Amino acid sequence: MQSAPTPPPPSRRDVLAGLGLAAATPLVLGSTPGPARHDLPSRPAVPGGRTVLLRGASLVLTMDPALGSGPLGAVENADVLVLDGAVAAIGTALRTPPGARVVEASGKLVMPGFVDTHNHLWQAAIRGGCTDRDLFGWFRGCTDPQRGRLTPADVHSIVRLAALDAVQSGVTTLVDWVDIFSYDLIESYVRALAGTGLRFTYAMFPPAPDAALVTKVKRELVDPAPLGSFQVATHAARAVESHNRAHWEAAQDLGVMLNSHVLERPEQRADDPIGVLAGIGALGPRLLINHAVHLTDAEIAAVAEHDVRVAHCPLSNMRLASGIMRLSDLGQRGVKVGLGLDGGTNDTSDFHALMKTAVGLQRVRTTRASVFPQVHEVLRMATLGGAEVLGLSGRVGSLTPGKRADLVVIDPAALNFAPRFDWVGQIVFNGRPENVDAVFVDGRALKLGGRLVGIDTERVVREAEAAAARLRAAA
Numbered sequence: 001m002q003s004a005p006t007p008p009p010p011s012r013r014d015v016l017a018g019l020g021l022a023a024a025t026p027l028v029l030g031s032t033p034g035p036a037r038h039d040l041p042s043r044p045a046v047p048g049g050r051t052v053l054l055r056g057a058s059l060v061l062t063m064d065p066a067l068g069s070g071p072l073g074a075v076e077n078a079d080v081l082v083l084d085g086a087v088a089a090i091g092t093a094l095r096t097p098p099g100a101r102v103v104e105a106s107g108k109l110v111m112p113g114f115v116d117t118h119n120h121l122w123q124a125a126i127r128g129g130c131t132d133r134d135l136f137g138w139f140r141g142c143t144d145p146q147r148g149r150l151t152p153a154d155v156h157s158i159v160r161l162a163a164l165d166a167v168q169s170g171v172t173t174l175v176d177w178v179d180i181f182s183y184d185l186i187e188s189y190v191r192a193l194a195g196t197g198l199r200f201t202y203a204m205f206p207p208a209p210d211a212a213l214v215t216k217v218k219r220e221l222v223d224p225a226p227l228g229s230f231q232v233a234t235h236a237a238r239a240v241e242s243h244n245r246a247h248w249e250a251a252q253d254l255g256v257m258l259n260s261h262v263l264e265r266p267e268q269r270a271d272d273p274i275g276v277l278a279g280i281g282a283l284g285p286r287l288l289i290n291h292a293v294h295l296t297d298a299e300i301a302a303v304a305e306h307d308v309r310v311a312h313c314p315l316s317n318m319r320l321a322s323g324i325m326r327l328s329d330l331g332q333r334g335v336k337v338g339l340g341l342d343g344g345t346n347d348t349s350d351f352h353a354l355m356k357t358a359v360g361l362q363r364v365r366t367t368r369a370s371v372f373p374q375v376h377e378v379l380r381m382a383t384l385g386g387a388e389v390l391g392l393s394g395r396v397g398s399l400t401p402g403k404r405a406d407l408v409v410i411d412p413a414a415l416n417f418a419p420r421f422d423w424v425g426q427i428v429f430n431g432r433p434e435n436v437d438a439v440f441v442d443g444r445a446l447k448l449g450g451r452l453v454g455i456d457t458e459r460v461v462r463e464a465e466a467a468a469a470r471l472r473a474a475a
C-alpha cells in the first residue's frame with residue numbers, strides 16, 4: 001500500500017483568506033507527502049511539468065468541509081494551485097509560479113478524480129459478451145475461455161485500452177483485481193497500467209498459495225511503478241479456506257490489504273465467505289470485500305463493527321442479475337464503501353452512470369427518494385470515500401493542500417449538462433465522460449481540452465482490435 005501521514009488540515013479561514021485579494025501570495029499549506037518519484041520512460045514529458053494553476057474555476061468541490069461550504073467543501077470562483085504534483089492552495093488571484101502550466105477553468109468545475117475500487121481491466125476483451133448470462137454463465141461463456149488464450153501482447157493492448165478509457169472518464173485511482181497467473185502476463189499487465197499514468201493498485205490473485213511469486217510481483221513489478229500499490233486477492237469460500245488463510249498471511253507479511261469477492265450471487269451463501277474471513281482473522285480495515293450484495297443483518301453488523309471496507313459495483317450487479325446491494329443499510333452504519341466499475345461486466349468506464357445507478361437502485365429498493373446515498377453522498381463515495389476504502393485518503397480523494405493532485409475539470413457547457421441549476425446534482429444525473437475536460441494524476445495532465453495527452457487513440461484502439469481478433473480466432 002502507498003501510505004503517507006495525513007497532512008494537517010488547514011482551517012477554512014486560512015484557505016478562504018485569499019478570496020478577494022488581488023495577486024495574493026499562494027496559500028501554501030501542508031507539505032508534499034513524500035518525494036516525487038521518477039516517471040516511467042513510457043510516459044512522454046509534457047510541458048509545464050507538475051506545477052499547474054487552474055485559473056478561475058466557477059466551482060471547486062474540494063470534498064473537504066474545512067475548505068469550503070457544505071459537506072463537499074464547495075468554493076465558488078477560485079483558482080487551484082498545484083506545486084510539484086501536490087495541491088498547494090485554493091483561493092482567488094493566486095500568483096502563477098514560474099514554469100507553471102496555466103489551465104483556464106472559467107465556467108468549469110474542479111473536483112477530485114474518481115476512485116474506482118474494483119475493476120478487471122483485461123475483461124475489456126469481452127465487452128458486450130454473454131449478455132444473457134448471470135455471473136456463472138458469464139464465467140463459463142466469456143471470462144474463462146478468453147483468459148486462457150491471453151498472450152502478453154494481448155494483455156498489454158487490452159489493458160492499455162481499458163485503462164485509458166478509465167482515465168478519459170475521470171478515473172484517477174483504480175484497483176484491478178487480477179486472476180492472471182503467469183509472470184510474463186502479469187509483467188505485461190503492470191506495465192500497461194503504469195504506462196497510462198493512473199494511480200493503481202494491482203490486487204494479485206494467486207490460484208494456489210504462492211508467497212514467493214506474490215512477493216516477487218510486488219517487489220519487482222509493482223513497487224518500482226511510481227504510482228503503483230499492491231494487494232493480495234482471494235475468493236473467500238469454505239472449499240478453499242486454507243488458500244484464503246495463506247493469502248491473508250501473505251497480505252499481512254507484505255503489509256497490504258486482502259481483497260476478496262463476497263456474496264455476489266445468492267448461491268454463494270453456501271460458501272460462507274464472511275464466516276471464513278472471520279475465522280482466519282481477516283475482518284478489519286485491511287480487508288476489502290467486493291459486491292457484498294447478499295449480506296445478512298448479522299454480517300452487515302460484523303462488517304461495520306470491524307471497519308471492513310466495501311466496493312459497490314451497481315452496474316455489474318444489474319448486468320449479471322446479481323441483486324441489489326443494501327448500500328443504504330451499510331451507509332447508515334457508517335461502513336466505508338467505494339464504487340467499482342467491475343471490468344467487462346458493465347462494459348463501460350462511465351463513473352457518472354455508476355453514481356447515478358448507485359443512487360437509483362436504493363430508491364428502487366426502498367421507494368424512498370430520501371434514502372442514502374443522496375447526490376452529495378454518492379459524489380463523496382466516488383472520490384474521498386473510495387480513497388478511504390483503500391487507505392489512501394491521507395494522500396488523495398480531496399483537494400486538501402498537501403495531498404497529491406489527482407483532480408478533474410468538468411465542462412458543463414454541453415447539451416447534456418447545461419443550464420446550471422444545481423451542479424452537484426448535474427454531475428451525478430447529467431454528467432458523461434465527454435464532459436470531463438481535463439484529468440490530472442499526481443499533478444500530471446493526462447487529459448486536456450477533452451483529449452488524452454500524448455496518446456494516439458486510434459493506434460490504441462487498433463492494437464486492442466487486433467488482440468481481440470486474435471483471441472476470437474483462437475476460440
Ligand SMILES: [Zn+2]
Nearest residue numbers: 120177290342
Ligand atoms: Zn470483480
